[in-house]
Amino acid sequence: MRQTLKVKIDDTNEYMIDISDSSFEELNKEIYEYTRTQKRLVVMSKKVYKLYSQDLNFSDEEIFILPDGEREKNYKNYLKIMHRAFELGLTRQDVIIAVGGGVVGDIAGFAASTYMRGIDFIQIPTTLLAAVDSSVGGKTAIDLDFSKNIIGTFYQPKKVFININFLKTLDNKQFMSGLGEVLKYAFIEENCGYDSQFFLFEYLTLCCDKLLNKEPLTLIRVIEYCLNLKASVVSKDEKEAGLRKILNLGHTLGHALETVTKYNKFTHGQAVVYGIFFVLEWAYKHEYITYSYYKLSQELLTKYGFSPLKMTFNPDKLIEVMKKDKKSDSENITLIVPCNKKCVKEIKLTPIDMEYALKP
Numbered sequence: 216m217r218q219t220l221k222v223k224i225d226d227t228n229e230y231m232i233d234i235s236d237s238s239f240e241e242l243n244k245e246i247y248e249y250t251r252t253q254k255r256l257v258v259m260s261k262k263v264y265k266l267y268s269q270d271l272n273f274s275d276e277e278i279f280i281l282p283d284g285e286r287e288k289n290y291k292n293y294l295k296i297m298h299r300a301f302e303l304g305l306t307r308q309d310v311i312i313a314v315g316g317g318v319v320g321d322i323a324g325f326a327a328s329t330y331m332r333g334i335d336f337i338q339i340p341t342t343l344l345a346a347v348d349s350s351v352g353g354k355t356a357i358d359l360d361f362s363k364n365i366i367g368t369f370y371q372p373k374k375v376f377i378n379i380n381f382l383k384t385l386d387n388k389q390f391m392s393g394l395g396e397v398l399k400y401a402f403i404e405e406n407c408g409y410d411s412q413f414f415l416f417e418y419l420t421l422c423c424d425k426l427l428n429k430e431p432l433t434l435i436r437v438i439e440y441c442l443n444l445k446a447s448v449v450s451k452d453e454k455e456a457g458l459r460k461i462l463n464l465g466h467t468l469g470h471a472l473e474t475v476t477k478y479n480k481f482t483h484g485q486a487v488v489y490g491i492f493f494v495l496e497w498a499y500k501h502e503y504i505t506y507s508y509y510k511l512s513q514e515l516l517t518k519y520g521f522s523p524l525k526m527t528f529n530p531d532k533l534i535e536v537m538k539k540d541k542k543s544d545s546e547n548i549t550l551i552v553p554c555n556k557k558c559v560k561e562i563k564l565t566p567i568d569m570e571y572a573l574k575p
């Protein structure tokens with residue numbers, strides 16, 4: 216099965232996303248067709264290299280292996296990638312390909328956007344998280360020690376190949392992390408401006424078992440729908456001046472939790488789901504949403520095995536990080552909160568209000 220969708224940024228910038236369960240042989244052919252006139256630098260995660268380098272037709276010479284983990288998304292690795300591109304003799308006509316999860320996609324995309332002021336970039340996400348979120352929409356970045364994605368660009372890929380066969384070897388923790396981002400879309404569906412007869416919130420409620428069992432058709436359908444929502448948002452607001460901020464539902468607290476735990480306690484999706492539980496609670500307490508929607512929402516998250524965070528963290532530390540978030544201004548913390556069924560809005564909280572909200 217194959218689904219193809221388009222992300223249209225403007226009249227001169229659009230690209231296609233393929234989502235399929237085709238064989239690796241087929242994928243190799245497609246990549247070859249797409250890049251046959253180009254020199255390639257392939258940035259691949261170490262885990263993916265071990266599992267799939269035999270299945271993928273890239274020569275060892277063109278592969279740069281990136282060790283796994285968020286902490287590898289740093290300027291030292293960025294510079295190594297740039298050196299490698301230069302050694303391979305890549306020019307403006309050539310391409311950088313990311314094969315891996317969000318970390319690989321972000322750093323390779325940042326390298327592609329800055330090498331010779333920008334060369335072609337192809338995303339081949341191998342995790343659910345990267346497939347439904349980071350491989351699409353053009354956010355590229357590297358981190359500084361205490362600030363995630365603080366150096367980066369908006370730079371759209373030329374093409375995204377999503378092959379769900381990669382997800383077969385994804386461990387449960389990483390799969391659940393991707394589901395965290397999938398669930399996020401259920402709460403923002405109405406804001407996205409994507410006209411469809413498909414209803415994610417209800418579908419996720421009904422098809423939980425199939426999705427948890429990685430049933431291929433269900434996976435493809437869910438990935439396709441999430442990306443249609445994302446494409447709709449990004450085409451209206453590529454640079455996150457307004458609407459795109461809704462994609463950060465759950466991320467204000469989520470990023471803060473990841474940062475204070477130095478990225479080694481929670482996966483990204485798990486941290487985002489803690490953030491979603493938190494804003495649901497906040498929205499219900501402040502009468503932004505009804506009790507029945509609050510309950511349905513909590514039930515959806517718990518059906519997938521998630522539960523609210525037990526607050527054992529120092530709120531001051533979390534607030535310190537939230538104040539430095541790119542979306543906050545110098546005084547206030549920006550929070551995306553549910554304001555209706557499947558609908559969210561942006562609010563600003565003072566650090567004191569946030570401290571109060573974080574109290575158990």
Ligand code: GLY
Pocket residue numbers: 348349351352354459462463
């Ligand atoms: N991951 C959020 C965005 O792409 O805007």
